[in-house]
Amino acid sequence: MEVPALERFLSPGKGSGLRSRRQVRPGELLYRAEPFAYVVTKEQLGGVCEQCLQRNEHLHRCSQCKVAKYCGKSCQKEAWLDHKRECKCLQNVKPNFPPDSVRLAGRIVFKLLRQSACLSERLYSFKDLQSNAEQLSEEMKEGLGHLAHTLQLYLRAEIQDASHLPPAIDFFQIFTKNRCLNLVSVMLHQLLCLEGPQYEGWVTCNCFTISNGEMQDVGVGLYPSMSLLNHSCDPNCVIIFEGYQLLLRSIREIQIGEELTISYIESLMPTSERQKQLKRQYCFECDCCLCQDQEKDAKKLAGEEPAWKEVKDAVNEVKYPKSKEEWEKVLAKCQHLLSSHTSHLPDTNIYQLKLLDCAMDACINLEAWEQALCYGSRTLGPYRLYYPDFHPLRAVQLMRVGKLQYSQGMLPQALGTLKQAYDIMKVTHGTDHSLMQALMDLKEQCEAMMKLH
Template sequence: MKISKNKIDAETFENLCCNLDQLEEGEKVKYAQLVEPLRYFLGTEKFQSCFDGAAKCLEVINRVAVNTVTLVNDEFTPIGYGIYPEASLVNHSCEPNAVFVFRNKQLLLRTLRPIAINEEVFVSYTDQLVPKDKRRQILKQQFNFICQCSECVNEIREQLFHKKKFGTESLKNGEFSLTESGFPEVSVLPDSTESDFSKILEGVKNMNTDDCFDKLEKLGSKYFDTNLLVHELLVKCANIASHKSFKSALQFELRLLDNFQKFYPDYHPMKSLQYTRVSKIFSFLGKVRSSVEYFEKALRNIAVTHGCESELYKVISEQFNLDQREIAHFEEQSLRKTALTQK
């Protein structure tokens, strides 16, 4: 990342948040370990002219770490990193009312619902489909705060992440076998600690693809689809099935869409993308009436989350119009056949 010598840009960067003095010694050591490789890369003379010593270098590294924004494409796939001073003013919530989107390198802040006067605008610094303990760990390590947002306090979505269908069961899945404490409706897997659940979740994400369908059937009989273990298996099964059969993939994508309806508010980028995936599969299968229905839902969401000027909106609009014309053609053909029959 290039730090401009322009006075205004340099001053703006200097005014960004730096929490180096609040970090625990262990975290400071991690930053300090980056100083010497950077000195070696730049050379001693350039390093000294840029940073005026190791202490200043530490400050710069910390400001970059705290204020860096992940650049994503329309499908929210990470493609790079950047520092946007205005974006650093927006605080975090695990239940955000806004989201960052990009048009090329331009960052836009889009609200996900109407914002009241004097209501604070929040974005999420982390993936929202991550257990609370993992989210808090990420936020503590990078930004040095413990999140106390409404989701972390009330755990509405967190309960969905752990929801099971009945009684006390043993979770046996590949390399892990842990027992949970049974609750009538909602339970945490396993019954020891939240960090164990995160470890099991990582195990599911890294599971051999050949085991996914069998594991999904077994876990699906005990846990609701919103349980993150089942959800991750649905993601893997949908990806595998899409390379073999769109008809098979559709059932998994619809179950994922149902999850997103429960996980996210009315308008959210991930719902926009899932509507798009489902509508495209319906279109590929020739079920144009269903594809048009879901394309309409996708476009309504994309208009809010990405904007009508976005490339994604334009692409989906084009496919939507094609399928609408195909429906019109079918209806015209049907009317002609009916007219000929009556004659």
């Protein structure tokens, strides 16, 4: 497929956004980009291939560092150019493991040393990325300084002498450069899991969270030209990933001269929380229509405050369960809270909604399909309320519920749900996306089964 060119859009100036040169229809693929650098998140190590980012239960690990894991020899060979220098660094810091941001920064340094070009720098290169260091609080600067020191220690196995670094490389600037985005976890229920000092999140928010087709975090990467995109809590574009490739798609009609926008954060939060996060992570305040009218804030926090605060704390404590026992504990906690607050919290309360999602995930991982469908069905109304237009999260949720309905023999309901998912996903993902292909296959199976009955 032809890769759309960013030259179709105007860049009035560095950091000032992209504007359309022509009228754009909903569902158009506006840009496809590969990362300047990317890494698998620590939580996904061992379950996701380091090169293609595909989930695989039978990965082969690097025989030297024993950290990086791959689908097979082909992926390992393809990844070696990016991994060969970090391999020694990973061995050198054992048994410790660097934060995701430090490992990514290391890869950025090694790529700069190679002086290799990257297509995603077509409009905006790494050296162009703007630093927001002067806007950071002293506390933030101290935390970023700590990470810069950690990076120096991490790179010591490969770069003993600072003179070996490319010109103008400043470790602190690597962490503060770029007013960039955290994005598409935009669509996730959690941002990158913060590890150690809280400052980790401030660093990783300079890059894109890479998600799989079902909007689950798998990695973090830097796509320089996409840093030109500005934020709106009510955007006209979304970013979806296919492996490590970034796809920028329009979700509304965009007029000539209109700015292209994406959401840097999860819009499900109340306005005050969104503003607080944007100010803390990106040093600006949003004045989009969603922030101005605050129309849905009351519904987002409906119910009794002590109840939703308890649920909020419980949901925030859940950290990537991996074993059956861990999922069973998560489900038991969810079931207890859901039964305790039946009359205190409506499903439209955002923390109750996240609790239902968590319970659904636990049931799916425990293969309790009927229970999973019960929880999933309760989320569809709130999802429709908070994601009324074309939103990838809603498409994925509809597909998951449709799949559960199909497993329970509820064929007419399943087909209706899958058709709703299809109508949204053809805009947010496009017909060529692997998840869309899986949805169409499931829809066809459902139609075939209905004919047999």
